[in-house]
Amino acid sequence: MRFAITAFIAGGSLLFFLPNIPPHWMLGSFFLGTICSCIIYISLPSSRIRQLAIIILMLTLGFAWNARYAENRLGNILPSEMEGKDLTIEGRIAALPQGNFLGAKFAFEVDDSAAQLPHRIYLSWQPAWRNPQEIPEIFPGQRWRLKVKLKRPYGSLNPYTFDFERWSFHQDFGASGSVRSGELLLSQDIGLAEFELRMELARWHLRNKIQAMLPTDARYAGVIVALVMGDQNAIDQDDWRIFNATGIGHLISISGLHVTMLAGVGASLAAFIWGRRSLPLLIPVGKVAASVGFVTAFIYAWLAGFQIPAQRTMYMVGVVAFALWSGRNPRSFDIWWWALAFILLVDPMAPYTPGFWLSFGAVAAILYAMGDSAGLLGIPTGKAFEVHWTHRLIQALREACRVQAVVTIALLPFTLYWFYQVSVVSPLANAFAIPLVSYVVTPLAIAGALLPEFIGRWLLLPAHLAMEYLAIALGWMASWNWSVVWARQPEWWIVLLSSVGIVYAIRPGSVVHDWGLRTLALSLSTLLFVPQFGFAHKHSLAFGEFRATVLDIGQGTAVLLETANRKLLYDTGPIQGKKDDAGQRVILPYLRGRGIDQIDRMVISHSDSDHIGGAASLIKHIQFDSMMGSLPRNNPLLQNLQDRKVPSIPCRFGQHWIWDGVEFMVWHPHEETLFEKQYSRKPNEMSCVLEVRNQNSSFWLTGDVEKQGEAEMVERLNQTRLRELGDKQLILMAPHHGSKTSSSLDLLSNLEPDQAFAQNGYRNRYGHPHPTVSARYRDLRIPFYQTPITGAQIWTFKNKSNFSTQFWRHDINRLWHRGLENDP
16 A cells, blocks of 8 residues: 555656646546556456556556646636736635734635636735725635736745745635725625635634733734644744744644644543443444544644644544554554645645645654664563653653654754754753643643633633743744854755665664664765755856856845855845845845855945845845945945944945956946935936956946936946957846836947846836837847846856856746746
8 A cells, every 4th residue: 555655646746847737648648547557457367467557557646636736726827918907806705814904915715707817816905005094804704896906926936935936826826916995795605515614714713812812912922823723924033033043943833743632632532421321332432532533633623724734643643543443453654654645635735845844754753763662761561650650751751852853863854955954952942842832832822712711811821921931041042153053955865865864873773782873874964064065066166257146036136146255245135014125035045045154245236225125134144244335324234234343335436356267347336426425316326337257258237227327337438448348248237127217228339238137026016127128128139038037047157158047937847837938
């Protein structure tokens, strides 16, 4: 059976390595293979041939199942001609909404009668800033008539960053958009058989109940909600950083322990009730307890948002219950395999989430490493209670420590692959956080949420108080400089090699007898931390070579320049709201994934928020050796840098330096520019324009400079300087994202760029790049690449060849490709 399940998983996984959904003739051939496998199984008596037929059958079924899943998802995408139009739609709130008085985000199920519209979309409803108004109360099951503006599922696409398109595909959102206005038609429209929607409504009531019972200023109310029902959206990002830095982030979610604990309570209660009088004569107590335990796990898994750890535990409880009813005695790993198969059957995209690998990896490591725990305890089987309780307690503590060590070591490759960090203080933090959260905070929180309010309030308050004291200790530990080790995302073969060593190191048996070999095997994991190991063939640069990574940052600018040994960051992207900026959301994850924690120079072109927005977040986490920019003297960033003792200089024409044989030249603003408390003219015209060149190529970063600044640059491009550029391949950043007030014909005629690019937002409100500018580049036969279409752009400039490019949206295998091939 394990081979059959493995074949089904392998067949389904094969689909996600293909660049496109296979054509129908290929799916037909797979269907024909299924029929042939069934015929072989029926007609031939050989057991081995029958096993092979079953494997082929399951392989085929896995592939066909996932192909159907993908086709259904891709058929639910908004047609491109309907983007940006004002539409009136009717439907229901389909899931627990997120947000606060500033706005709400929610899944909306569109009526089937709406032609060409996806059946499920993701909407944001925010009050108009000119006339603030309270967002109406939104909860699952409501029926609304909404006036909306939609767009296809689209998100910025960069290495090592969150992929909104993949998330939308996973959640079956065929469009996203904003609500202009709405009319409530029915306060509740839920059918009797709509279990999922009823559970979402129950989750909404439960969340409101918890929030009402806690004080309005309860700092960790979001943590309590997360522990009870898996809704983590109300947890502050600063708190998440502390939890992750101390390695206890896995506790602040619905874990398998929560589901197991409630299933155990349900089973115990059922056994107590059913064991009375003559009821066991009808059905054995064990079977009834197992059934009730599974039903409890099933209901709570849905109440907790049906997250992967909760699903895994629910399926494992279900397999055990089925085995008990059918008189079977399954092995531990058989239960694990069945849970894995059920999850991939329901959710083929689960392997693209960290929770899948961490949850199944942790359980697999425990089952494998603790297979002979009785021998490890030194207590003969069946005689555990014949030894003194102090001895049992000591051995239990040793066992718990080994379990924690096994999980920490086993999840090391997955943790680095998904999060690029390892908490050094995690063992210490988990030593007191696990018992406190698992056996004090969580039981009190769950009991308080489920019991009547007059009782529940007095349970939630001590749970929150315990969390407050825990957070104080965790914050102190997270403040230690050495609390976290950061590393780049490892290559797949390094993950595989280190995993082989870990499997040997945590294998069952006495650690004392072969600790040397275990340590040697575990040492393979050090490859995960060696700087740039495994990246040399992709990221190394020789003397005189450089690379420019143009990040897909939305409406803004952020470009990372690298030479053989130096790095420069040009602009830091936009800011959106008080806490959401491109530095935290895009640039920092990219730098972490690359293993970059130090940058030699930050260049800020000018003070507009779409160029400087991420700087404050970045300087908290990345070491910058110097800063150059076109900023007024009173800009807060300059004071921030001064407080951190980072030297800063103004950007002026004529500045020139050489790093590793690569030249950097500043072309604008004028060398006599004075940066007073205010700009002498509009900020765009003061943009710092930087050229980077080697013997073959010239790469220009232009900020938001417009026609006046462009004219000044043309004056500085005398004949001598133009002759220097004449033999080089020239790549130009379209000034001001391609606005109609830039990219003048005079500038383009003098520079004669070979290619150009623009960083702008998808369907941005400014209309960048302007059609006349795009036409100008087209008329001059200059290829013009825009990040909404290409994703991140990686330009590599070598010594002995012309430059090469990699466009992230085109170069990775994506199921979305068919659905997005008509993007503007």
